[in-house]
Amino acid sequence: MTIAGSLLRALRILAFLSIGLVLPAIAHGADVTDVLGRKVHVPDHVSRIVLGESRLSYALALLDRDNPFQRVVGWQNDLRKLDPHTFETYKKKFPAVADIAVIGETSEVSVSVETILSLKPDLVIFSVAGEGPKAHSPIAETLAQAGIAVLYVDFRVSPIENTPKSITVIGEAIGRQAEAKEFTDFYARHLGLITSRVAALKDEQKPSVFLELLAGVWQAPGHTTGNGGLGQFVATVGGRNIAASVVPGAIGDVAVEYVLHADPDIYIATGNRSPGLLLGAGVDEEAAQKSLGAVLARPEFKELRAIRDRKAYGLWHDFYNSPYNILAIEALAKWIHPELFQDIDPAKTEQEMAKSLLAIDTAGTYWVESGVAN
CATH class of the missing domain: 3.40.50.1980 (Nitrogenase molybdenum iron protein domain)
Structure with a gap:
C-alpha cells in the first residue's frame, strides 16, 4: 500500500x-x-x-x-x-x-x-x-x-x-x-493418556515421519510443517518429523529430493478439497479413499518406502487450525505407534465429542488409511 x-x-x-x-x-x-x-x-x-x-x-x-x-x-x-x-x-x-x-x-x-x-x-x-x-x-x-x-x-x-x-x-x-x-x-484427559505412554521413548524408538500439507493442491509438492502446528502433534505422539531440522516455523517447504533421501517410515498427507485429499464434513469414505489413492500415485513420492509399505495416511487439513485437533493427535498416535495405542479409538473420541460437546452434526470423513477410512 x-x-x-x-x-x-x-x-x-x-x-x-x-x-x-x-x-x-x-x-x-x-x-x-x-x-x-x-x-x-x-x-x-x-x-x-x-x-x-x-x-x-x-x-x-x-x-x-x-x-x-x-x-x-x-x-x-x-x-x-x-x-x-x-x-x-x-x-x-x-x-x-x-x-x-x-x-x-x-x-x-x-x-x-x-x-x-x-x-x-x-x-x-x-x-x-x-x-x-x-x-x-x-x-x-x-x-x-x-x-x-x-x-x-x-x-x-x-x-x-x-x-x-x-x-x-x-x-x-x-x-x-x-x-x-x-x-x-x-482435552487434557485424552492428551494425557498419550503423552504418558510416549514419555520414556528414546529417539531410536521414534519412527520418522513426513507430513505433506495440502498434497495435490499446493503449487508444489513438499509443503510441510516444522516445529509448530501439525509438526508439534508428530513430536507429541512420539514421532520424528523429518522437516523439523530444516523448517524452523510451523509451516514451510522442503525439496522433493530431501524427502526421497530421508525416505521416512511414515507418510501423512493433509487435505480438505479436490484435486488433493478430500476430507471433512459431509465427505463419504469412498471419496476419501479414492482421493488418497490419487495423492499417493503422484510421481514425486510414489516410490517412498512408506507408500510402498502401505504406511501412508491422510488427515483433514483443518485439524491444524482447530480445537478438534485432539482427534488428529489420537489418529497420529495409532499410526506412528500402533503397538502402544491399540486401545485408542479416535472415531470413538469423535463420537464422544459430537455427543457431549457439539450441537452441530459435522459427520464426515476426517482421516483415512490405505484401504481404510474414518
Whole structure:
C-alpha cells in the first residue's frame, strides 16, 4: 500500500470514529488475558462478535452450542473458501451463516477496518497467525483505540499449549466458562493418556515421519510443517518429523529430493478439497479413499518406502487450525505407534465429542488409511 493510500485509509477510519459508529468506552465487564498475555477489558453480555478468521467458529461451536453464530456479525471469508464442506454443513443447519458480513477474504491486507467498525462489535477475536490480522497487527491497535475489545487466540502455532488456553479465553469473554472447562477437561484427559505412554521413548524408538500439507493442491509438492502446528502433534505422539531440522516455523517447504533421501517410515498427507485429499464434513469414505489413492500415485513420492509399505495416511487439513485437533493427535498416535495405542479409538473420541460437546452434526470423513477410512 502506498503512503497516500495509507493516509486515505487512516482518514476514513477517523471519519468513522468522528460520526460515532463505534461503541462508547467500556464501563463494565471483566479483564481477560489472551494467549499473548494481553489483559483486555471485555464488556458484560457480549452480543456482537467479529472473527478474524471464520474458521474460529470451530471454537465457538464448542461454547455457544445451540447456535455458534448467534453473536457473530462479521468474519473473514476463509471458511467458505478454504473449508467449503464445513461451511455448507453449517449453512444447512443455520442458513443465516451465508449472510454474515464479510470483513475480508483470506489475507490480512484484505481486511477492512472500516467494515469492522461499522458492525459495532463488542468483541473481536483474532488468531496469532494465519490468514487474518496476526499478533501485534495495527488493525488490532486501531480497534482497541476505538474502545473495542480485541483478543488473540492460537490453535495453529503452539496448539498443544494454546488450544486449552484459547478455549478458556473465549469462554471467559462470552460467559461460557462452564462449557470451556468441560472441553479443556476432555482435552487434557485424552492428551494425557498419550503423552504418558510416549514419555520414556528414546529417539531410536521414534519412527520418522513426513507430513505433506495440502498434497495435490499446493503449487508444489513438499509443503510441510516444522516445529509448530501439525509438526508439534508428530513430536507429541512420539514421532520424528523429518522437516523439523530444516523448517524452523510451523509451516514451510522442503525439496522433493530431501524427502526421497530421508525416505521416512511414515507418510501423512493433509487435505480438505479436490484435486488433493478430500476430507471433512459431509465427505463419504469412498471419496476419501479414492482421493488418497490419487495423492499417493503422484510421481514425486510414489516410490517412498512408506507408500510402498502401505504406511501412508491422510488427515483433514483443518485439524491444524482447530480445537478438534485432539482427534488428529489420537489418529497420529495409532499410526506412528500402533503397538502402544491399540486401545485408542479416535472415531470413538469423535463420537464422544459430537455427543457431549457439539450441537452441530459435522459427520464426515476426517482421516483415512490405505484401504481404510474414518
